[in-house]
Structures are given as structure tokens and as C-alpha cells.
Amino acid sequence: MSRTPLPAGSVIGIIGGGQLGRMLAMAAARLGYRTVILEPDSQAPAAQVANRQITAAYDDEKALADLAGACDVVTYEFENVPVRAVEWLEARAPVRPGSKALKVAQDRLLEKSMARDLGAQTALFAAVADRAELDAAMAATGLPAVLKTTRLGYDGKGQAKIVRPGDADSALAAMNGQMAVLESFVHFEREVSVVAARGLSGDVKAFDVAENAHRDHILHTSTVPSSLGAPAQAEALKIAAAIGAHLDYIGVFAVEFFAVRDGEGHRLLVNEIAPRVHNSGHWTEAACAISQFEQHIRAITGLPLGETARHSDCVMENLIGDEVDEILATATEPGAVIHLYGKAEARPGRKMGHVTRISPKTA
């Protein structure tokens, strides 16, 4: 793997054309790179700011060959890219991060097992393929617990809470026959995340930990600095670095944690790992010299990682559905940084943009 950074003018392929791809494409442009988006939707946000779109399914072999031929490096903006497509590409072009991280991130069971094996704490969990395994799992985790499909879950989809044993049948039915994992319900005080990057030379840099609040299972706000103390912050970084090294990861990734009150401080339980730039890192574009998007581009092109220091405190708020309608006309507050994604239709639950409110740095 070459350690010479790709020169300006090189071409970056991005699989996926959503808002994360869009913000990656803009960060790439600011570093003088060109971008090609592979995305079946011709109206997708990312292609609007990219040099070119290949309009095809993510696993279309002809399109993948086109992408590999056109690009100096390929990345992806979401973790549900078919692993086979990435493996196919890896034989033909550098793909960063590669299929190894993707496989783990696509399977909650692999993900939690890896975290545990690396010495991180998690909720109690057990694999569930059928009713007998669910009974055994409930005995192991205790109730309440949450049953989740091992694959393709996000923003609360593919999840069912089990409060009493009588909830087991309907929860299992909600899995639709897919492999699942039962997780003990964590009585957490805070949800936090760390967005980190691992470069080609194996160095890891993390942005400050963000404290996240959800609404209807969708991220609502990320606040930085978080209310976590320095030891928990250091622990989050240590876990992220271990995960990055274990996965031979190149690029930006996020680790979401439950923070459980523990005396004066907090214990951290790994909840999820996202092998990509992450919604809880959007604040970096407003409060840091270098955003998570630029950091990802730096990592995958072999550039040195940027410094992750904050110049401001901030609160990032997602704009969901028609929340976006009023923001443009009304946001005159000092320090409000608006970012919209160019989506034509404001459907309920759809992430349309975000606003980050910055204020002078206090900690």
C-alpha cells in the first residue's frame, strides 16, 4: 500500500450518493480532488456537487468496473454496501476502508463480539435464531432487553423491546425470520460517540467526544463538549484506537457508547460502530478547522491526518422532514451554521439538513 499521498487532481470514488457522500465530495473538492459517485438515484444529493455520477446499482459489475477504472481510490458513505461489491472492487483498486470493516459493521453480533474481545464493555448480548435461543438469551441477559436483527438495522429499524416474557413471540415475529441478537436493556445516563480517523501509517486522531440525544430513534442533537469527565473521554479514544487497529481501518469511523453512571464518573458500553463519517460528527465542520469529511479524505488519500482541536463549543441539531422549511428564512442567530442536503422532498423522518450553533470555547 503506497504511503505517497495522492496528488491534487486525483479521483476519489464514493459508493452512495446521500448527504454523507455529498459532504465528502465537497471536502474532496476543497483539497483539489475530483469525485465520482456510484448511486442508482439520479437525483441523489452527492452527485450535485461531484464531478461525475455513475447511475447504477451498487453491485452492478459493469458500473463497478467503470468506477475502479476511473478512480485512484474508492470509499463508501454507508455501511450497507454489498460486501461482495467491495471485495470485487478491492481486487482492482484501493478501497478504503475495505471489506473487513464492512463485514463487521454489517453484523451486530460480530461487532459486539469484536468490541468485547478488544476489552471494551458492551451490554449483555446473545445470538437468537429461533424461539429456543431467544429463551436462552432472555435468561442470559435478563429483562427488559432489546431484540435486534443482526443486519441492516439503523435509526431504530429492525428492533423490538422485550419487557416481559410474553413479549417474546411478537418480538421474534418482528425480526421477519432474520438472525437477531438480544441485548440487555442498558439504563444509561448519556449517549456519547467518538469520531476518529486512522491514517495509512496507522496513526489515529479523534475529535472530542459528542453527547447525543435522540428523538424517535433518530439523532436529534450532538453537544460538544460532552458532560463526560476526562477519564471517560480517554477511555472512548482508547477503545476507538483498538477497534481501528484491529480492523486495519483507513478513514473515519464512529463508535457510539452508552455512558452508565459509575460513582463520580461514567462507564462506557460500546453500542454501535459505523465504518464511515457519522451524523454525530457533523459539528466538526462548524467547530473545528478540519471537519470529519476532510479528515476522511485525508486518510484515504494518504495525506497526513489533520489536527482535531475545536475552536468553539457547539450543539448540532438535525433538521428532520419539514423542520427544514423555516430554517433558511429564520436563522439569523449569531453562530448558527446551516447545512442543507439538496433533497427535493421533505418526507417525515427524512434527514434534510442540520444546523450547528457555535459559541466561545469553555472547555
Place this chain on the structure above:
Amino acid sequence: MSRTPLPAGSVIGIIGGGQLGRMLAMAAARLGYRTVILEPDSQAPAAQVANRQITAAYDDEKALADLAGACDVVTYEFENVPVRAVEWLEARAPVRPGSKALKVAQDRLLEKSMARDLGAQTALFAAVADRAELDAAMAATGLPAVLKTTRLGYDGKGQAKIVRPGDADSALAAMNGQMAVLESFVHFEREVSVVAARGLSGDVKAFDVAENAHRDHILHTSTVPSSLGAPAQAEALKIAAAIGAHLDYIGVFAVEFFAVRDGEGHRLLVNEIAPRVHNSGHWTEAACAISQFEQHIRAITGLPLGETARHSDCVMENLIGDEVDEILATATEPGAVIHLYGKAEARPGRKMGHVTRISPKTA
């Protein structure tokens, strides 16, 4: 003129495809707008991040009709757009800023006369069409003086210094038969500029004054805060507001000043007016919540202007020619924000990008 802001998804036309158009297009995208670039060069920086390019000359009537039909508002990124093209467009679509500002900015004589008429100070100046007028002008301004074509001059082009009367012939020859203006040579201590915006409702907001250093007649660095005191800063804003109102200006514009030592403070002499976003305002993307590019998009779409407060001190440095080659690989300094323009070839004197170094705010 409607005061209702254009909704997200509206289309902005940009005449000119250089780096200013590129940064305007990215700012437009971040507010959810789409962009169409009119630019003859198919490899131009702006089209790489825009929704669409119309590849044609700036005065191609068919292309202008296409642009007017496709866009909800049209703007321009450089002041040498043919006035006739803008007038033609104005009959068919809102053009902001319009032809009035363009006419003044394209003619140094009109520009300086306007500044003087608005009560601002300038260097002594006189129109020069021939040798007899040059003699009269030299008597009026004294020597040394600078002879400049009234039109199409930038970055030191179309200028000749006259130190002694014997320099007059060669200076006049350098004007190539074009109308010129002789300006007394100003022994200034500082060069500063103010980047301001005027909105649809006539409100004006200015970013902090930047102190500029040139090298080979090209902007080298802009430093904020400047070394000017508060009275000179207030005077710069007052002059900018008067100019904006006089020109019925909509959008961002820059006023460049010579600052002449005057007791404890400085007197400001208007040097040039640029009816567009300006190189000496590039620092705003790194040190303010809202950049000059977003401010321009806000103004021309009828959105409320954003607050112009700085969160950081900064020094913006232009990357000229092959200065760009090392920057990507070496810039790991904390607070260094790199921005490259996607130009394929690093020709000598060509603006390839800029880097803004931010540091905690001191003033």
C-alpha cells in the same frame, strides 16, 4: 423585487467558472440551492461542484437565454462580464448585483469619482486620453504617480509607474491606446479591505477589516484583525455602506483602501471596489460561522444576511503557482485550513488555492 426568500431547491446561475464561482456554488449547495455555471472553459473549477454547466461565451445570446430560463436568480463571479450580457439578462431574470455596479467597477474613473462624490477620500486622480491630458494630469497629481487603464485592469496588469516626467511616453504607450487614469502615488502604511454585503431589504453587514499584503501585485496574505484602530474600522464600514446604497447593490462586495498614517490613527483612501466576493475575504470561511460566499448567496436569494462575527483570528495566504505542490503533504499544523481550486495546471502567477491559519481570538 420580491422579498420572499427563494426556497431551497431554487436554481442560481453564476456567470464565470473560476474559484470564486466554485466557492459560491459550494456555499449555495450548503443552503440547499442548485447552481448552473455559464463558462466557456469546460475544465473550469466551478463546474466541478455545480449541478450544471452551460459551456459558452459570456455574451452568447443563446446561452444567456438558456441561463435565464433555468435560473431563479443570476449572479456573477468577476467584474469583467460584458455589461451588455448582464443588461440582456436583467430583462429576463433577476440579476444580483445588477449592471449598475458592474459599469462602475469596470471603469476606474467612474469608480473613483463615485467614491469621491460619496465623501470618501481617494488618491488624486485625473483622466488621461492623450499626451496633453497626461501632462495636465501630472501637474494635478504630482509625481510619482501611476497611470492605469480605466478598464480591465487587475493584479497589476495595465499599470505603469511615472517617477519622472521622462517616464510619461513609455507609460502612455503601455496603455495601448486605451483610456487611462493617472493616480498620485500614495505613501500608504497599510493596505486594508472590507468585505460587506447588502441584502434585498437594504441592510448592510460587513466582516471585520482585513489587512492585506501583496507580492508581485498579487494578494499574498490577509490578516484579521488588522492593525487599524476602531475609528478607521468604523470609517471603512461607513464608506462601504454608502457605496452599497448608492449602487442599489445586492450581494457581497469589497472595498480596498490605502491606510495612510494620520497622527495616532489612519486615514483611508478608497483604492478599488470589487462587485463580487473577494480574495481578501477568503478568511471568512475559516474564521467565521458564515463565509463571504454564503453571505452572497443569502443576499441574492433574499435570505436574511448572516452575522459576521469572527470566532478566531487568522492569516489567509494565497497559494500561487507551484506553491500548491507541497501544501497538501505538509500541512499538519493545528488550525491550518487548506482550500484548493481544482485547477489542473499550476502555471506561474496562477491562484491555485489558499490556506487560512486560525488561532484563538484576541481582539
